[in-house]
Amino acid sequence: MRRSFLLAPIVPALAFALVTFAQTKEAAAGTELDLNLNLGTALNQANASTTRVDFSLGGGVGLGYRFHVGPWLYIQPELTGQYMQFGFNSQDVGYDRAGTLAGGLRLGLGGIVQPNVFGHLGVGFMGYDCTASGCPGVANSANASVFEMGPLMDIGLGLDFRLIPGFTLGAQLAYNSVIVPSPAAGADADYAAKWFSFGIKAGFEFGQPRRVVYVRGY
Numbered sequence: 001m002r003r004s005f006l007l008a009p010i011v012p013a014l015a016f017a018l019v020t021f022a023q024t025k026e027a028a029a030g031t032e033l034d035l036n037l038n039l040g041t042a043l044n045q046a047n048a049s050t051t052r053v054d055f056s057l058g059g060g061v062g063l064g065y066r067f068h069v070g071p072w073l074y075i076q077p078e079l080t081g082q083y084m085q086f087g088f089n090s091q092d093v094g095y096d097r098a099g100t101l102a103g104g105l106r107l108g109l110g111g112i113v114q115p116n117v118f119g120h121l122g123v124g125f126m127g128y129d130c131t132a133s134g135c136p137g138v139a140n141s142a143n144a145s146v147f148e149m150g151p152l153m154d155i156g157l158g159l160d161f162r163l164i165p166g167f168t169l170g171a172q173l174a175y176n177s178v179i180v181p182s183p184a185a186g187a188d189a190d191y192a193a194k195w196f197s198f199g200i201k202a203g204f205e206f207g208q209p210r211r212v213v214y215v216r217g218y
Contacts, residue, residue, distance in 0.1 A: 124178030
């Protein structure tokens with residue numbers, strides 16, 4: 001399976017950021033800490049005509065450095081860590097839980113209302129529990145937990161509201177995909193574990209540039 005699709009949404013954003021940084025000598029910047037709580041929908045292709053859905057719960061944290069380019073635009077390189085527990089019918093989806101560690105970019109507008117887009121590349125960790133009789137194709141797996149690792153890609157949209165200086169509250173939606181090894185032999189047998197995550201996000205910005213207000217005297 002070709003894996004070059006993971007780079008498609010990230011490379012243009014990286015190029016845009018590099019060009020912008022090269023042209024902007026004095027961009028105000030500050031550290032950004034994001035905390036998010038998510039619901040999720042895992043997708044599994046049961047057969048050619050059926051896609052099984054699982055409702056899940058998770059959360060995560062992001063740490064970035066926000067560059068303010070002018071009064072209305074920001075660019076934020078960031079690192080994120082996420083966890084998702086696949087819930088109500090995870091036996092149909094195939095995995096019980098997923099963790100991700102990734103780096104990428106977030107581009108958005110400043111002001112009171114802050115729409116933004118983001119994308120990350122990294123590593124995904126998928127896990128599931130075996131029954132007392134073990135998991136098919138896994139030796140000595142009775143009552144064991146199995147973990148698989150593979151490259152991760154996510155891309156999404158967010159909408160934040162600045163309630164007070166240095167603090168935002170909003171929502172975001174992301175599509176996540178991890179390439180994981182298949183029990184079948186051969187690299188071409190690898191497949192993608194996919195899920196959507198959507199929820200609320202609280203952001204804390206440290207070192208936010210002060211707004212300068214000019215008062216004209218008469």
